[in-house]
Amino acid sequence: MKEDFLHYLWKFKKFDTLNLKTFNGEEITIIQVGQYLELAGPDFFNAQLIIGEQKWAGNVEIHLKSSDWYVHHHERDEAYENVILHVVWEHDTEIFRSNNSEIPVLELKKYVDAAALSNYQSLMAPKSWIYCEKQLKNCDEFLLKNWQERLFFERLERKSKSIFELLQQTNSDWEAVLFCLLAKNFGLNTNGEIFLKIAQSIPFSIIRKESFEVENLEALLLGNAGLVDAEKEDNYFKDLKFRYFYLLHKYQMEKKVVEPVQFFKHRPDNFPTIRLSQLANLYHIHQNLFSIINSSNSVKRIYEIFDVSTSDYWQNHYQFDKESPKKKKKISKSFVDLIIINTIIPLQFAYAKSQGKENSEDIIQLINEVNAEKNAIIDKFSSFGIPSKSALASQSLLQLKNEYCNKSRCLECAIGMELLKNNS
Incomplete structure (x- = not known):
């Protein structure tokens, strides 16, 4: 199991929220799970909870084991002084703040449905190419289209960084x-x-x-x-x-x-x-x-x-x-297609960004006119029922494979999240 699965469970409350108790037996009511932070510091910011009879506002930290708190040296970091709940899969040690007050612990494994856990394990089963290859064809078409657009612009953002470096030079x-x-x-x-x-x-x-x-x-x-x-x-x-x-x-x-x-x-x-x-x-x-x-x-x-x-x-x-x-x-026109994908569209995107202008609709219209690339990754996705009808699709699938599938970021991927929700 990976910690990001626990993040998913907490963020979307995919567990029994009606009968929650801390490891020491105090009742927990979740008012707000908090804002999910993918930066340094606690995982969820500004959560609101009722623990026992006391209402709390603060941060929530999530680990596989309670002892990971010390493995990650949070006891030395003031950013964790405002943690109001330590959510773990397995509780193996008590955690204290600098004033010696104990941080309440929620042992999540007691409250997660077996079906949700089974579905996660199925999604993350040993892969031959990507984890969800057998389930991809069942992905909602509307969700896939929106996710591909987001992936495409993620890829453009990455390409624009090197353009701005050249601009400085x-x-x-x-x-x-x-x-x-x-x-x-x-x-x-x-x-x-x-x-x-x-x-x-x-x-x-x-x-x-x-x-x-x-x-x-x-x-x-x-x-x-x-x-x-x-x-x-x-x-x-x-x-x-x-x-x-x-x-x-x-x-x-x-x-x-x-x-x-x-x-x-x-x-x-x-x-x-x-x-x-x-x-x-x-x-x-x-x-x-x-x-x-x-x-x-x-x-x-x-x-x-x-x-x-x-x-x-x-x-x-x-x-x-x-x-x-x-x-x-x-x-050749096929060579010009590569120029459009790798030079012209990234340049138009970066230039508009430098001018504080928005040109995403124009870029989507242009990239959809360009033929999809042909390579082993695109062919593989096609064999799983995700064909590429334009360069927007092929570029997004390259981003998906390289930045999400290869890095096992399934719970940051709209497809992975949807597959979990549909089967939870």
């Missing part, structure tokens, strides 16, 4: 933040962090100034990726290398090869040469890209913005000095 330049986020997105999982460092290594003011010549943008990006270091006979390679060192001198920049970019395990269309060329062309075609993207509220419009290919050279090359059949390597 770029002196509040939203265009520079977007450039960094897009670079990371263009690098995918393998090269994402490397591409981000490449973007951070070039002052965005230089990207702005050089955006009118796409070859200069390619020279900067490929140069700081370490892709123009060798000696090759290829004329385009020689031109980019010349431009790179000219730009370093022009802007008095140091040569900053972060770390080698990876070609291994990538399909050719995802080679770093191709993705960096597409990124360069995107900034060559669109000036003030942040303003354009931040005001875009439809997937169709965003597809138009990212209707971008590589430079001519890369249409018949994947690497320098190695010619390949000609192919116009445009950014």
Whole structure:
């Protein structure tokens, strides 16, 4: 048994509340269970109880055993001086305040219905993937929809933290933040962090100034990726290398090869040469890209913005000095979907938050236009009867699995709570 189950029992009064007595035999009447706090200090704040003939207002602390009070060193913490009731599953020792008065104890196991305990044990039985996998399909559709929206915005809140960190690093330049986020997105999982460092290594003011010549943008990006270091006979390679060192001198920049970019395990269309060329062309075609993207509220419009290919050279090359059949390597719609999910929507959310504005309805409308991601986690939920019809659903399920299921936070999850209520 886990302590959060006792929190659940107390919060929702899932026990016999009519015949409650302290371990010493005094009657307990619950007026208010208190406010559930998930911070440091007692578990429930400002509860109101009648114990014996005395009315009390104060805090309630919950443990599996009474002796956990000392295990957690609450006797040394003044925050626990105002505890009026110690709720435990098993009482094994008396607890005293600093003035030597004994804290009343409620031993909860005497008052919990066997069915509620059995249902909890069933929910928390050893799992093959997640605890409630056999019961998921019975979840109320309305509850699931609302919970998924909450999970989605939880995920956005987490993503926005890294955006605000970038905003500080770029002196509040939203265009520079977007450039960094897009670079990371263009690098995918393998090269994402490397591409981000490449973007951070070039002052965005230089990207702005050089955006009118796409070859200069390619020279900067490929140069700081370490892709123009060798000696090759290829004329385009020689031109980019010349431009790179000219730009370093022009802007008095140091040569900053972060770390080698990876070609291994990538399909050719995802080679770093191709993705960096597409990124360069995107900034060559669109000036003030942040303003354009931040005001875009439809997937169709965003597809138009990212209707971008590589430079001519890369249409018949994947690497320098190695010619390949000609192919116009445009950014695919599925790749743009990832950009919308991982860059555009988090950025729009963070920007609105920075301005004190509310844009949740616009974001929900936009994310619901985007196709759901396809991966092992989404497929697994689908096999349990929870399909993903849009990216909102798939993003919420990733949040659910990573932040709740994997951490056994079932009693903080709306699905887990509902399953307990329905069977209690």
